[in-house]
Amino acid sequence: MEEFVQQLLQDQGVPQDLDPEVRTELASELTNRLSDFLNRRLIDAMSDEAVDEFNNLLDDESADPARVQEFVANHVPNQQQVTTAALREFRQLYLGDKA
Secondary structure, X not given: OHXXXXXXXXXXXXXXXXXXXXXXXXXXXXXXXXXXHHHHHHHHOOOHHHHHHHHXXXXXXXXXXXXXXXXXXXXXXXXXXXXXXXXXXXXXXXXXXXX
């Protein structure tokens, strides 16, 4: 995801010589937005029953990231296509006319 975000910043025209702290903050914010967007698309692709189970899993503080990823892999039909479509959509939304 880091490479994708860096490419988005470059495509948006963010200068390479921008203050490193500012660039890092921009990348971090964009990564968070992308993660939220992607998670929303994955959840939208789940059945209602799976969403309920997923919410319970997320509420469980002892659930590790691997378990969450496994759940998504098992409950999102065509996960790869959903992810690819979400990345393309996010890119279009972020870049607008520059896409």
